[in-house]
Amino acid sequence: MSDTPVNSDEVRHVADLARVDLDDDDVDRFTEQFADILAYFETLDEVPEVEREADLANVMRPDEVRDSLSQAEALANAEETEDGYFKGPNVS
Amino acid sequence: MSDDGVFVTEERIEGAADGPLAGQTVAVKDNISTEGVRTTCGSEMLADYVPPYDATVVERLKEAGATIVGKANMDEFGMGSTTETSAFGPTENPAAEGRVPGGSSGGSAAAVAAGEADLALGSDTGGSVRNPAAFCGVVGIKPTYGLVSRYGLVAYANSLEQIGPFGSTVEEAAELLDVVAGPDRRDATTRDEGADSDYAAAADGDVxxxxxxxxxxxxxxxxxxxxxxxRSALDELEDRGATYHEVELPSVEHAVEAYYVIAMSEASSNLARFDGVRYGHRADADTGEQGSSSSATQSHDGNWNEAFARTRKEGFGEEVKRRVLLGTYALSAGYHDKYYKKAQDARAWVKQDFDEALEDADVLASPTMPVPPFERGGSLDDPLQMYLADANTVPVNLADLPAISVPAGETDGLPVGIQFVGSAFDEETIVRAGSALA
Structure with a gap:
């Protein structure tokens, strides 16, 4: 079906990179589905190299001080705050 | 959630007393930020998220005198074609009982089809406005990339998406587009075209x-x-003085895979922000189960990465996880050139093909969706089959072009949409073409 080596270890590795915890049955299901989907993506090999003319210019503006959210507004949706800061889990 | 699944949150936001949309009600897709009104993106991750600011398009709605009547249901983070991946449940199709309303902006289309709002805003990353417009028998417009500000739109795939309007008629949808279009200093990808637009005036039916x-x-x-x-919609256009010819676009045979590689890659990066620290769901310290590789830790005391992974496990649904993982895979060492770079080549090829075809035509026309609305609950088990149904809409996003979906009629009592694609920033011509039919 596919010569793409998708196995469960690879799905676990990618989930680890993406910081998404998976149950074992998630891993099994995704391994199967990814084989199909990646096999389909393989057809991109048939795409010729195309000259991409970037007809674009950078959009710049002066870096001026403007009003922004207050500290309280910025923190309002956080699960946990301390002394006006976001509080996250420990970085061990 | 409302009974018919149209609104995740039903709350009225009154606009100015006067303006071009005074007296009009508008449903707003729930990935568009509304100050003080929760904005969930159809996700458990943002179930309690209340934005501290309005999206630019919401500001413009209010200034135009519109009344927002609710936040419309959607596939989680815009990832789906049926509105069934919403964490809050599915939406009925008011035009076809037992069928999906399409997606991802299914709640927005259904709101207009059911008369619960005069107009609606959705977002279209790969067809998410046009698909539900076609399935619900209403009009939907995907503007040229850069015509409408994305400030305050929760990002899924930035290089592809635009906010777009729904209406019962082309003229009404165009009026809403006139209100939201135009440059915005808070979105550097917006352009000056559309600043003083009068797209509604182009809805004169003259083809x-x-x-x-x-x-x-x-x-x-x-x-x-x-x-x-x-074909019968094309015949109608012909009766009114239009002519048509066929054209081959070989690049579109690769559009679906190119679209999904690019969209998933951008999604994997965009959705990295959901870590449970600044906003959104956070895995509970006491009840959080342990990850496969975790030692006996709890989210606050343990390793940041493990807490983060548990939060995302709980907050994201199946389709979102699938896309984040596949996007991470496509960008990871050793695969970037094989997938992402090739997808960008395909994107340039599609763009080239469309630009060439539009040198010999005012608009391109196709069925919006290759199939009638799917039966509910039937399509979620096979993600690849679902992706393939986007074949006619995704090329337009890859090419950055404007497109409109207009009701073309019915097959076996099910709505069918016709799509018109125009040249960049030539919204007037697709509005004119569409207005000959609705």
């Missing part, structure tokens, strides 16, 4: 002399009844 090109690649594989309905 005399209009040259329509029909890409055979977008018609050949479609359902027979859909093609029949599409």
């Amino acid at each position: 005399d002399g209009l040259e329509v090109a029909v890409p055979t690649n977008l018609v050949d594989g479609a359902d027979e009844g859909v093609v029949e309905t599409f």
